[in-house]
Amino acid sequence: MVHIVGAGPGDPELITVKGQRYLKEADVVIYAGSLVNPQLLDCCRSDAKILNSAHMTLPEVVAAVEEAEQTGKMTVRLHTGDPAIYGAIQEQMDAFEKRGIAYDVVPGVSSFLATAAALKQEYTLPGISQTVIITRQEGRTPVPEREKLRSLAAHQATMCIFLSITMLEDVVKELIAGGYEETTPIAIVQKASWPDQKIVRATLSTICEAIEGKGIDRTAMIVVSRCLGSDYELSRLYAPEFSHMFRKASK
Incomplete structure (x- = not known):
């Protein structure tokens, strides 16, 4: 199984609880070394195999995942921010699909x-x-x-x-x-x-x-x-004279 995980914007505490759990459990971690905060790797097991994708091509990333799959290992593909935004994950997911590799995506803070x-x-x-x-x-x-x-x-x-x-x-x-x-x-x-x-x-x-x-x-x-830098109108959501399904307007 491959978990594509959003690492968040940089602060190690801004990874999701699920993303951190997968990172702690992973046998193999492939992380975007040019952007991901390396402090996140402190969550990894001491025996986990850690690869920096900044030095890898797409075929090399896919080959590393295939190797892990063949030996029954779990992989975390760690991307910066939220992987759906400029994360170049579609080409990876398509490659996994073609090879019958199961994967999921854990969103992150962009x-x-x-x-x-x-x-x-x-x-x-x-x-x-x-x-x-x-x-x-x-x-x-x-x-x-x-x-x-x-x-x-x-x-x-x-x-x-x-x-x-x-x-x-x-x-x-x-x-x-x-x-x-x-x-x-x-x-x-x-x-x-x-x-x-x-x-x-x-x-x-x-x-x-x-x-x-x-x-x-x-x-x-x-x-x-x-x-x-502008003045703005107040939200109607909290206006005293505005009714909604949870609150009646006050006069």
Whole structure:
């Protein structure tokens, strides 16, 4: 059996209870060494075989899993954040399917959610934004025309941009060209939930200058939204005059 486990954003305590249990029980652990906090490996058994997939190709990962399966061993494939978001797990699951290898997926806390926690910010404020767009700037991986930042910016929603910090100037240009005002608030959080977490707040017109010299060059989330600096309407959920199935309105 293979358990594809979301390791969470970095803080070892942000892995799920189930994910931690599988990690403690695993005979083989294949972890994304470029992103997963190595402290999580302290949960592993002393006799567990641990492989760093940062040095492996897809065929090598699949071969390691096949070898474990042939000897009746349980494998944890440990991915950063939540494996469903930019985790490259579909190709692995398809390979397991073809080989008749049983697997399941344990979700994890994504870095875009850890970023909200670091910013102490709700992404969906009434009257400001009720939509969160998870996306990335086009790089070596192409993006469909309708999903380019310039197109998505037209929605004026909260946007969480992965894997794009090294292309920040292009990101800013695309967002402004798509309709965001230059004064739109933007925040960059590097290594959300890690001890060395960094936060930089600015506007679209000032962010490139604001991060100079901050050493922010990877594992950073970009958040663009008016929710980062706006007045907003209060939620109707807790309004005294608002009735719902659990509470009658007070007069």
